[in-house]
Amino acid sequence: MNLEYFDTNGNVTDSPCTSSSTNESERFECPKICIICNLPATGYHYDVASCTGCKTFFRRTITDGRRFACNKKADCFEEWRNEIEGKVKRICQSCRFDRCVEAGMNPRAVQAEIKNDEGRELIREVIARQKHKQEQMVIEKIYKNVGTMESKVTLIINTLDYIERLVQPIWENGVPFGYIDVRTLNDLINSQPVFEIERIPNLVKLPPRFKCDDDRRKNHATRTKYLHGSILASIELAKCLEFIDQLDPDSKIALLKHVTLISSNLMNAYFSVNIMKADRLLLPDGSPVSCSKPPQNAEEVDYYKNHSQNIHMAVATLLRTQLDHVEYLLLKAIFICNPAIRGLSSHGQIIIERERQKYSQSLFNYCMVQRGVVNGPSRFCDLIGISTSLESMQKYQKDQHVFLKALRFAKHHAHHEHKHRHRGPRWLFDEILED
Structure with missing residues (x-):
């Protein structure tokens, strides 16, 4: 030796x-x-x-x-x-x-x-060994950073899951039959979060003429009850996100008027597909969302067919993408954080953009971990693309709301019944759809 x-x-x-x-x-x-x-x-x-x-x-x-x-x-x-x-x-x-x-x-x-040649060969070997060691050090550093990022992502996911569980009873139960929640969006924004229906302040009892004395009225009351519940759950969830309190009052109103229905539609579709294992939109009690009355002619058949396709748009999208629970939580947070909404202050846009990037990065990292380097980025793009369907569905709902409201006004105006009419249990829903 x-x-x-x-x-x-x-x-x-x-x-x-x-x-x-x-x-x-x-x-x-x-x-x-x-x-x-x-x-x-x-x-x-x-x-x-x-x-x-x-x-x-x-x-x-x-x-x-x-x-x-x-x-x-x-x-x-x-x-x-x-x-x-x-x-x-x-x-x-x-x-x-x-x-x-x-x-x-x-x-x-x-x-x-x-x-000699031996010396030149040895130099090449040494350089290769040192390059390999440097690559290993870089990989170790990446894995260390990924571990740190995973911890942050886990915290974000756990927080969103906790908030989701808080608002779920509101979505499941809705406002009790025979009562109406008359709070405005401004009232909700300026009050503490409420996660139990029985704690909603100042529920108003409906007048006798809204009594559900036939199947048609019962079906309408059921849809309205759960529709209000999903809207309310979406607003209370958004209020629990930490950045909301950093926005000025006008920016809060502008943001929630735009994103609440999208969040509500995503929540309704997710629970229908992933929790109730259905291939169509269901109410929390398991009943299907159907037309209030059967179509009477070919024109109405075409209308209701188009209507059904639109209200089931989110369900069809989730059936295609097979959204899991973590993806659902992060996507909903991303869609709530929309800095491009009309009416936001410059400061509000900066805050919302920062939060959107946080949730987007978390979703991207989750996709990379679950799907790998090859399929992770494409999965992320597919998930973000869900926003197109939700925006289209929201636009259809708002257009329908304006159209039906105009029909009701014309009908009651013709019968001179438009004075002092009670608005019925659509107070908050009207405000959201009349953005």
Whole structure:
């Protein structure tokens, strides 16, 4: 076995400092310890704090293209480091050279001319080894950052899931039959969140003429009850997001008027598809959303067919994309954080854009973890594309609301019944759809 012998002062050969690219600020003070052998260092040699002996050994090995083998299974370096200080120390040349390479000594910085092909081949091998090590360090750093990001994403998901569970009873129950929640959107925004129907303040009992005394009225009352519940749940959920309180009152109103129906439609579709395992839109009690009366002619058949396609648009989209619970939570938060809405202040847009980026990054990271590098980005794009269907569905609902309201006005105006009519249980719904 070839051995290098050197005392605690190292062998003094060649110039005291040969290096190429170490940061100049780090050279104002000479390093104290050689990171190769732990003996006193004489400077930075080939980009590494080292002694003159290790510098010379590295240069000589590279220029000659020498090859070594360790007879102690490459562990004699550790054995040497554990010897008593002050004694002559021995380390095999193979382990010493490996240590030089691992420490980062740069073979390109060797100034002496390479003597043979073996030397040039050795340089290529050393460069390849060091490149592989650098890549491994980068990968480890990435995984560390991913771990940190995963912790942040997990916290965001857990928070959204907690809020979802808080508002779910409102969606499931709706306002009790025979009562109406007369609070306006402004009332809701300026009040504390309410997660239980029985805690809603000032519920108003409906007048006798709204009594559900036939199937048609019962069906209408049921739809209205759950429609109000889903709208209310969406508003209360948005109020629980931490950025909402940073917005001015006008921006809050503008934001919630636009995003509440989208959030409500997504919630209704998700629970129909994922919780109740249906292929159509269902109310929380499991009953289907159907027309209030059967069509009477071909024109009405076409109308109701088109109407059915539009109100089931979100369900069809979720059936196609197979949305899971985490994707649903993050998507809903992203759709709520829409900085492009008309009526937002400049400051509000900045706040909402920041939150949207946070939730979007969380969804992207989740897709990458679940689907991998190849399929993750495309999955993310597919999910964000759901917004197109939800925006179209919302537009249809608002157009229908205006159309039907005009018909009702014309009908009651013709019968002179338009004065002092009770608005019925559509107070909040009207306000949201008349944006």
